[in-house]
Amino acid sequence: MMQADLIGADGYVRNCWYVAARSEDITNTPTASTLLEDEIVLFRGAKDEPIALEDACPHRKLPLSRGTVEGSVIVCGYHGLTFDCTGSCVHAPTQEDARPRRALIRSYPVVDRYGFLWIWMGDAQSANPDDIIDIPNFDNPDWGKTPKGALSMACNYLYITDNLLDPSHVAWVHLTSFAGAGTDNRPLDIEETKDGVIVYRWIHAEPAPPYYAQMLPFADSCDRKQHYECRLPATAINMSIYTPAGQGGADKPLSGEAFVNISYNFITPVDAETSLYFWFQHRNMHADNAEMSQRMFEGATMAFHEDKEVLEYVQTGMAKRKTPYLNLGLDAGAMRFRKMVQRALEAEA
Incomplete structure (x- = not known):
């Protein structure tokens, strides 16, 4: 029997903050990223706020990163289903009077700090920005x-x-x-x-x-x-x-x-x-x-x-x-x- 792998590599710790990108690398153009094996789309909204969503339209799973950002929502490039920062579908152009109730995607808490975008990969209700690492003297002009x-x-x-x-x-x-x-x-x-x-x-x-x-x-x-x-x-x-x-x-x-x-x-x-x-x-x-x-x-x-x-x-x-x-x-x-x-x-x- 082959010797077991080194411990710790069987899965990922999720209830914590990871760096998803450098701040300057994320704009209002959608960016596809894979983090902890989750397919994620990153972009900035109308007020430059960072947004992170599951990168898959719930209709036929076309990556939303192939769509477009309009203000603070992202529009699927297949049939125009539109999602806000919470992952809720806010517009369905092909059936405006019957927006699909199950058209939901996962959203990830994300924070812009120290020149990086920090993403919480676990239970969103547990995300606390105060748990992001403290960097002493980051704003100290002598450093x-x-x-x-x-x-x-x-x-x-x-x-x-x-x-x-x-x-x-x-x-x-x-x-x-x-x-x-x-x-x-x-x-x-x-x-x-x-x-x-x-x-x-x-x-x-x-x-x-x-x-x-x-x-x-x-x-x-x-x-x-x-x-x-x-x-x-x-x-x-x-x-x-x-x-x-x-x-x-x-x-x-x-x-x-x-x-x-x-x-x-x-x-x-x-x-x-x-x-x-x-x-x-x-x-x-x-x-x-x-x-x-x-x-x-x-x-x-x-x-x-x-x-x-x-x-x-x-x-x-x-x-x-x-x-x-x-x-x-x-x-x-x-x-x-x-x-x-x-x-x-x-x-x-």
């Missing part, structure tokens, strides 16, 4: 932001969270960006929170990796914290802290000279073998340096394409495997997170 990235990966979303809870892979996958002395074998600490897992370590008195060296006045010798965190269902927060050598450490307050860069990564399952990956980076200085923001974005984009190549091969290799796989010590954080996902799936079931 700089990179552009927002979007990428499709042909792999299960949990292979991405596995990777984002593994600080060690940078030593081999990201040689020209995030790799640096100590990333291959320094001990890791693990912390479990109520909704996620943190894997972290301090690396002391080593040169900064290439991605950060040009941003730091103390790059030749610095203390570095790698903070890799995943929260349910699939949000990863990777934080890098750099201080002059001797000023960093878990037992010390944050240095006044510390450079902090936080990478917010939002992963949304498309299906069991495909995922959407969204991100931006947030730093505590150089707020108005647009050239640095662009350079950081391009460097991160290159690194995430390196991840994409590896993880797509992982997806294929695990699907075709004929011999057992194994876990390493570095997988401890990822396996804890998968257990949390599994518990959440069981609770919803």
